[in-house]
Amino acid sequence: MTMADPVRVIAVTTPTQRNDWLMLPHTIYRDDPAWVAPLHFIEKQRITPKTNPFFAFSDVQLFVAYRGATPVGRITAQVNRRYLESHPNATGHFGFFDCLDDQEATDALVATAGDWLKARGMQRMEGPFNFSINQECGLLIAGFDSPPAIMMTHATAWMPGLLEKAGLTKSMDTHAYRFEPSKMPDRLLRLAAMAKKSPDVSVRPIDTKNFRQEVLTLIDIFNDAWHDNWGFVPFSDAEIDAMIGEMKLFFRSKYGRMVMYKGKAVGVMIALPNINEATASFDGRLLPFNWAKLAWWLWREQGRSARIPLMGLRREVQGTPMAAAMLALLTSDFLQEERDHPMDWVEFSWVLDVNRPMKALAELAAGPPAKTYRIYGKALA
Numbered sequence: 001m002t003m004a005d006p007v008r009v010i011a012v013t014t015p016t017q018r019n020d021w022l023m024l025p026h027t028i029y030r031d032d033p034a035w036v037a038p039l040h041f042i043e044k045q046r047i048t049p050k051t052n053p054f055f056a057f058s059d060v061q062l063f064v065a066y067r068g069a070t071p072v073g074r075i076t077a078q079v080n081r082r083y084l085e086s087h088p089n090a091t092g093h094f095g096f097f098d099c100l101d102d103q104e105a106t107d108a109l110v111a112t113a114g115d116w117l118k119a120r121g122m123q124r125m126e127g128p129f130n131f132s133i134n135q136e137c138g139l140l141i142a143g144f145d146s147p148p149a150i151m152m153t154h155a156t157a158w159m160p161g162l163l164e165k166a167g168l169t170k171s172m173d174t175h176a177y178r179f180e181p182s183k184m185p186d187r188l189l190r191l192a193a194m195a196k197k198s199p200d201v202s203v204r205p206i207d208t209k210n211f212r213q214e215v216l217t218l219i220d221i222f223n224d225a226w227h228d229n230w231g232f233v234p235f236s237d238a239e240i241d242a243m244i245g246e247m248k249l250f251f252r253s254k255y256g257r258m259v260m261y262k263g264k265a266v267g268v269m270i271a272l273p274n275i276n277e278a279t280a281s282f283d284g285r286l287l288p289f290n291w292a293k294l295a296w297w298l299w300r301e302q303g304r305s306a307r308i309p310l311m312g313l314r315r316e317v318q319g320t321p322m323a324a325a326m327l328a329l330l331t332s333d334f335l336q337e338e339r340d341h342p343m344d345w346v347e348f349s350w351v352l353d354v355n356r357p358m359k360a361l362a363e364l365a366a367g368p369p370a371k372t373y374r375i376y377g378k379a380l381a
Contacts, residue, residue, distance in 0.1 A: 005068030138373025206256030
């Protein structure tokens with residue numbers, strides 16, 4: 001391949017093109033020590049309609065950019081009908097953007113995805129969403145020197161500039177905060193203590209023996225707490241069933257908390273063991289022996305890091321004097337248990353840039369963000 005070779009963008013329709021799309025990140029990030037290859041079998045399931053419930057309510061197309069015969073970039077375009085039910089703004093999404101440092105290829109990918117969306121009635125494109133805001137989203141724009149936590153994305157330092165030169169601008173930033181369980185600030189502990197003093201407030205672990213009902217309660221809190229958030233999309237029933245199946249594989253009771261107010265579950269916190277620690281050396285493969293290594297890692301609870309992807313309160317208690325104390329209680333109760341384990345850091349992600357209360361709590365515990373991600377947008381002329 002030379003830069004003189006022409007660029008062409010192909011809609012993925014064949015097994016060979018699908019494999020090119022799946023394996024392209026290995027080419028782009030092969031010399032990046034911070035990249036963790038996603039597990040191939042999971043990535044294949046994500047782009048297969050029969051195994052990903054997202055396809056039941058969305059139209060999706062994968063694209064690969066070739067320079068000559070060599071894959072150099074990829075993207076998806078998707079129309080999420082559940083998003084449009086909540087946000088009737090004629091906005092389509094793109095996702096899974098990865099590209100070599102090639103502006104011509106990026107321009108072609110963005111234009112092709114935009115044309116595909118426009119042909120389906122969309123007037124604006126936003127992303128990256130892999131495939132939705134409830135999954136991986138945003139392009140890394142700060143914090144390139146450390147590996148991502150579980151279910152977070154990675155990018156090269158040149159990729160933000162590629163999208164910006166292709167005409168996309170900031171729609172929203174999100175942040176990831178990392179803090180050490182052994183160094184909880186006194187102010188956070190004082191807030192948590194205030195909640196503990198209230199006879200109406202208590203915190204409990206997730207009951208894994210009644211796991212399905214607990215997850216349904218969790219989703220009910222999520223749908224209420226996040227209802228007014230930027231880009232919010234409620235989970236579908238099929239997505240909930242898939243989530244229950246996935247979480248059962250590695251979830252432990254200590255990784256979840258619910259805060260109760262007058263006997264009602266009004267807040268939730270879920271943490272996940274950062275399996276990227278275990279899979280960093282797998283190069284995306286579980287066979288022949290890596291599956292056993294991962295199972296042993298999970299069983300022995302060998303992780304030195306975790307991620308909190310979900311924490312929030314029902315709207316009925318948001319903005320009340322006790323709200324910040326409840327969030328602090330959720331956080332501190334989990335972190336205090338983890339103080340007995342050799343955990344280096346816990347990541348709280350992601351947090352919307354406009355979510356001032358949650359940013360304030362995260363910055364109280366962790367200081368400035370460890371990573372920042374950007375969701376870009378562009379009008380489709």
